[in-house]
Amino acid sequence: MTKSELIAELATANPHLTARDVETIVATVFNEITAALSRGERVELRGFGAFSVKKRDARVGRNPRTGASVDVDEKAVPFFKAGKELRERVNRGKRGG
Numbered sequence: 001m002t003k004s005e006l007i008a009e010l011a012t013a014n015p016h017l018t019a020r021d022v023e024t025i026v027a028t029v030f031n032e033i034t035a036a037l038s039r040g041e042r043v044e045l046r047g048f049g050a051f052s053v054k055k056r057d058a059r060v061g062r063n064p065r066t067g068a069s070v071d072v073d074e075k076a077v078p079f080f081k082a083g084k085e086l087r088e089r090v091n092r093g094k095r096g097g
Contacts, residue, residue, distance in 0.1 A: 003030075037078055047085035054079045 001009075007026050011019040036043050037053050044050040058074040082090075 045083070047083055049083040049086055050081050052079050052081070053077070 003026065007019065007023050010026065011017065011022045014022065017025075033043050033051055037051060040053055042050060042052045053076045056075050056077055059072050061070045061072045062068070063070050
């Protein structure tokens with residue numbers, strides 16, 4: 001599902017909100033999650049999961065085309081861990097299909 005598909009579904013499910021309002025709400029939620037992660041904070045949505053930032057150490061990688069060694073700098077990467085309720089719902093959906 002894309003962001004625009006999410007907005008369309010939420011707008012359909014909430015006819016008292018305009019599509020523009022739903023778009024603003026979705027953008028605000030995503031922006032707040034992004035801002036919290038950039039500050040190094042953890043974002044937990046009960047029943048859904050938790051977003052956090054993990055540090056990847058610097059390392060020596062390989063260029064897959066040439067095989068040459070390449071220095072890869074240390075970096076921070078976003079990480080998502082699904083919550084129990086989300087995992088159960090996904091698994092329940094797989095058994096039913």
